[in-house]
Amino acid sequence: MTSPAARLQLALAPGRVRPSRSNGWWGMLLLVATEAALFGVLIASYFYVRFKTVDWPPDGIPDPNVLKALGLTALVVATTVPIFLAERGIRRGSQSLLRLGLLAATLIAGLYTVLQAYQLNEDWKSFTARTDTYGSLYFTITGAHLLHVGAGVLLLGWVTVRAWLRAYAIDRNAAVQVTALYWYFVNALAAVVFLAVYLSPLL
C-alpha cells in the first residue's frame, strides 16, 4: 500500500517490482511455527509413551484403519491444489480462479471435517480417551488436528465470501496469501498425523 508520492521518496532497489511479504504473512508464518511446535510436542509424547509400551496399541485395542485414514488424509491434502491455484490466480489478477479455487477448497474442507468427525465418533465406540493413554493420545492428537482444520474452514469460508464480494485484487490480496499459508500448514499436519498415528503402529 504505497502511495505514488511515497514511492517517489523511496530509493527502491532496481528490479524490486513488488514489495516483500506483508507483515501479516510473517505473523501467520510465526503462528504456524508455534502450532507446528505444539504438534511436534504432542507427537513426541505419543512416541515417548509408545517406547515404554510393549504392545501397541495396548489393551486389545485394534490397529487403526490405515486405508480409511489414507483416503481421508488424501481428501484434505488434495485441497492444496485449488488453494494454490486461487492464491496464484489472484496474484496475476484472475478473480475467477480465486473465487472458484476458494469455493472448491472450502466445500471439500467442510466435507472432510464432517467425515473425520464421524470417523472419530466411530472410533470412540471401540475405545475411548478414558480407556488408557493410547486412547487419550489418539483422540487428543486427532482432535487437535480437527480443531485446527475447523478454524481453517472458518478462515477459508470468510475469505471465500469476501472474494465473491470482490474484496481482493492483483495488488490487494494479503488476506488470501495468509489464509493459504495457514491452510498449507493444516494439510502438512494431516500428512504428519497420518504417518505418526495411523501408519507407525503397524511398524
Place this chain on the structure above:
Amino acid sequence: MSGTRAALLWFGLLGAPAAWVLHLVLGYGLQEADCSAGASHWGLSSHPLEIAVTAVAAAIGLAAACAAGWSWRQVDRGSADPKGRVGFMAFGGIIVSLLFLAIIGVGGVGAVYLHPCTPG
C-alpha cells in the same frame, strides 16, 4: 549475491546448529529406544549407531565451518559488503560452528565410551 554464495553463507551459519539438533534428537532417541520395553524389538543396537550419528553430525558441523571460512575469505578478498552484513554472517558462522562442534564432541565422547542402558 549469487545463489551458491548465499547458500554457503547460510549453511555456514546454520549447518552446525542443525547438526547438533540431529545429534541430540537421534542420539537421545536411539538410546531411549534401545533401552525401552516397547521399542527394543526394533533391534536398533545403539552403540554402533551412536558412533555413526556422532560422526555424521561432526562431519556436517565441520563442513559448515569450512563453508563459513570460505565465505569469510571472500569478504576479506573484497567481495561486495557495503554494510558489513555478509562479513558478520560469515564470521558468525565460524564461531557458531566451532561452538556446536564442541557440544557434538563432548556429547559424542560420552555416547561412545559410556555403557548403553546404564541408569544414571
Place this chain on the structure above:
Amino acid sequence: MATTVERVERLERLWEEPTGIRTALLTVDHKKIGVRYLITASLFFVAAGLEALALRTQLASPRNDLLGPKTFNALFSMHGVTMIFLFVTPMLSGFGNYFVPLLIGSRDMAFPRLNAFSYWVYLSSGLFLYSSFLFGVAPNDGWFNYVPLSEHRFTPGRNIDFYALGLTFLAISSTAGAINFIVTIFRLRAPGMSINRMPLFCWAVLGTSFSLIFALPALTAANVFLELERKFGFHFFQPAKGGDPLLWQHLFWIFGHPDVYIIFLPAVGIVSSIVPVFSRREMVAYAWVALATIATAFIGFGVWVHHMFATGLPQISMIFFSAASLIITIPSGVQIFAWSATALRGRPVLKTPFLFVLGFITVFVVGGLTGVMFAAIPFDQQVTDSYFVVAHFHYVLFGGAVFPILAAVYYWVPKITGRLLDERLGQASFWLIFVGFNLTFFPMHISGLLGMPRRVYTYPDGMGWGIYNLLSTIGSFTLALGILAVIVNVVWSRRSGEPAGSDPWGGNTLEWATTSPPPHYNFPVIPIVTSANPNWDVVDRLADTTRLNRGELVLDDGHETLATTLLDADSDEVLEMPSESPWPLLVALALSVVFVFLLVDHYVVAAIGGLLTAAAVAGWHSEKPRIS
C-alpha cells in the same frame, strides 16, 4: 510545499490520542502499552515480594507456626508463578514495547492492535490467577506443578485448574507479543540498519521471542494434558493406564529451561545497552555478543534433562544434555568478557544504572559458577531438591534479571517521564538491594549443603540450619527496603526529578535522538543509519534534520511508518498503521469468558465464548484503517 513546522504539526495531528477513558480502553500506542506493562508487572513484583517476606518470616526460626503447611505451599507456589510469569517477562516486555520501536527508528510496532490485545490478555490472566486467593484455592504444587500431586486424585480442588488454565491463557498473550516483536524487528528497522547494526537489545528480544514461539507449546501441551485428565478422565501421566509421570517433567522442562533464557536474554540486552554508554565507548566485540545471545537461546532448547538428572534415565541419554549444559556457559562467558573489556577500556561513569550492572555481573557470575557445578551429574544428584538449588536459581534469576531491570529503571524511566531519578537515593537503593540480596541468598548455599530440603514449611531444631535461615530473613527485609527506595524514587521523580532532556547519558542508540518523553510519532523524520551507534554519528543525525526540512521520509500522508528488507534494511514500502480500536479489548474479553467458564466446568458457555472470540477476530479484520 509544506514547511517543517507544518509537517510536524500534521504528524502531531495524525498520531496524537485524546486523553480519557475511551482512549485508555482503545489505545494502540506502543508507549502507553509499554508503561502499562511496566506498572502492572511492578505491582505483581510487590505481591510476589510480600509472599516471599511471609515465607521468610515463617522460616526465620525452627518449628515456627506463623504459617501452616497448606498456606506455605500456596505462598511459595504463587511466589514462583508470579515472579516468573507475571513479573519478570512482562516487565521486560514493557521495556521492549516502549523501546524497540524507538531503538529501530520506527513509529510503532508491526501489529499495534495485537500489542494492545497482548496487554489485555496479560492483565486478564493475571487477575484470573490471583482470584484463586479469594476462593482459598491458590495453586499449591510449586511453580512446576509436578504430577502425580497435581492430578485430581491428590489435589481435587480447583487450585491446579487455576494454574493450568491461567498459564494457558497467559501463553496467548506471550505468543502474540513474541510474534509482534519478531515482525517489528524484521520489517520496521530504519533504512541502513542492517542486522549487524541492530542494537544488542533488539538481538536479545529476537532471541527471546523465538524461544517463546518454540517453548510455550510444550507448557501448553502439558497443561492441556493435565486438564483433560482432571476434567474428563483422560490418562497421560498414570502408569497403571500406560502413562508416565515423567512425561509431565519432560514437557514442563522443555518449556522451563528455555524460559530461563527468555528471562535472562532481555535482561542481558539491557546490560549491553547500558555498558557502552556508561563506559563511553562502543561495545567490544559487538558481533560476538549478538551471536552469543542467539546461540544461548538456541542451545537452551537442548539442556532440559538437566532438571531431571535424579530420575533414573540412562547415562548415555543424560550425557547429551550434560554436554550442552556445559558448553552453554561459553556464550554467557563471552558476553561477560565483552562487557568487562568495554568497561575496562572505556572511561566508566559510576552512576546508578552502571552500579546495578556491576551488581548484575557479580551476582550472576556466582550463580553461573554454581550452575556449572550442577552440570556435573554426580554433584547434581547430591544437591537436588536442597536449598543449594534455591540459592543457585535466585542468584541467576535475581542477579541475571532483577538487577538489569533495576538498571533499566534508572536508565530508561527518565526517557519515559522526562525526569531523572535522584542519584543519591539511587545509590542508597543499590547498596540496600545488593547487601540485602546477598545476605538473603548466600547462606542458602550453606544450609543446602548441610542438607536442608527445599519447599519445607518448617524444619527441626539442632540441624544447624537455624542461623542461616535467620540471616536470610534479615537479608530479605533489607532487600525489601531497597526495593521500597526504588519505588519511592520513581514516584518522587515523576514530579520533582531534574529534567532529563533528550539525552542525559550520552546514549549511542536512537531513543536518545528524540525528546523525553518522545512525541506520539516518535521521530519527525525516519532516521537513516550507517553504524551500530547511530546517536554518536553526529553527521547522520544532522542529515536527518536536513531531510526533515526537505520533506524526505517524513511520512506524514497518513498514520505511516517505513518497512525495510530483512537483512540489509533497504527501503521497501510505506505502511499505513492502525490507530485506536475496540477489537483488542473485545477479543480479550471473549477469551476471558472461555477460560472462566472452562474453570467452572460450564463447557457450553465456554464454547459460546469461543464463537464470540471468532466473531470478534472477524470484526478486527474487517476494520478499515482510519486516516485522520
